[in-house]
Amino acid sequence: MKVRTRRGAVGIGTLIVFIAMVLVAAVAAAVLINTSGFLQQKASSTGRETTQQVASGIQVERVVGKANGLPTTQYIQQLAIYVTPNAGSSGIDLSNTKIILKNESTEAILKYDPTHAAFTSTVVSDIFNVSLAAWASLAGNTTREFGIIVLQDADGSLTSEHPTLNKGDLAVLTLLVGDLGSDNGVFGAGIGPGEKISGEVVPEFGAPGVIEFVTPSTYTESVMDLQ
Template sequence: MKVYEFIKGKRGAIGIGTLIIFIAMVLVAAVAAAVLINTSGFLQQKAMATGKESTEQVASGLMCTGVTGHKNSNGLDRIAIYITPNAGSAPIDLKQVKIFLTYDGKSAVLNFSKVTSETEGSGDIFNVNDWNSADNSSFVVGIIQDADKSLESGVINKGDIAVLLVNVSAVFGGEIPTREEVTGKVVPEFGAPAVIEFTTPAAYTDEVFELQ
């Protein structure tokens, strides 16, 4: 009888030990599952944010639709760069845009100066008063097409067309003669830049002419 009771007590002890181990395993599994769920949720949110930023970076940007030049008696002294957003682009703040220009081994970086409404509906883009605000380190934004009036605050979005007024004679310390190559780009805060590349005409026969 004593032997039976002894064996019965040992079985109970073994059962309690097994139960403790089982509970410990469940707790460990629960903790591990909670960590995995939290980690996967964080990674999912991070991936979504990164994907959104990547899509915005790839889809957004500016496109150069043309460059018009103006000459004085000595050569090319001003250029007007026409830009519009890429298809599917998010709105772009032109106050954060920079223009990079290279000519004859010289490079210049131009920053935003102001927005002028004088260009809207103007027949002569080179005969507006606000050209005076375009100097050796800055450019002026002109409005060509702006249905929602966003360009008035310096933001270009879908359907808008802006013109960037650049005084190249001030930027490079003199007018640009014939047969000279000028390159550059209009770089927004995010997205693809608009490319500028042209060669001045072999002869300046007109006061205003297309360059790109």
């Protein structure tokens, strides 16, 4: 029986082609691995930022105003905004938070500055007491700022250089919106009767707290719930 044998053509050309194919496959694999690793890290970072942005935010619990000198003066001069973090929110640094407030003719942007707008962390019987640091430090300032009164802060995060609003914390942001004798307020003399006010408490990240109310048609009480 005759056995036929076939010999493959093996030479230097075939070897070069084989090595070239191996090199191309290695380069392609390296590119794919690097690209997938970069995309994975980018997606993870974007996911964390998106979760933080969506889950975090500040909530305006209520807004209270005070008109001083009734019945002669029909203007609200002091505004107290009660804020707390949204459920599941990360810590909110109030030193990087802005308050936007506007009426029909004026829009003001207020910031927190610890050198001027100090906070009050003791229990207070009168939230609008102008001798409190959160109010007294605002009087006479040419820049628009807000103060902080700490009402609830178990971990002391609100009494640091960067006051941070954490889960369970409750604070009052104090604004001088009218003239108390030593400061021309955000809205000049103040907020008059039947005036519409809108705005936001805007944190560094996350959803802002909404401010929107219309003042009573006449002021019969000094302290009034507005929102």
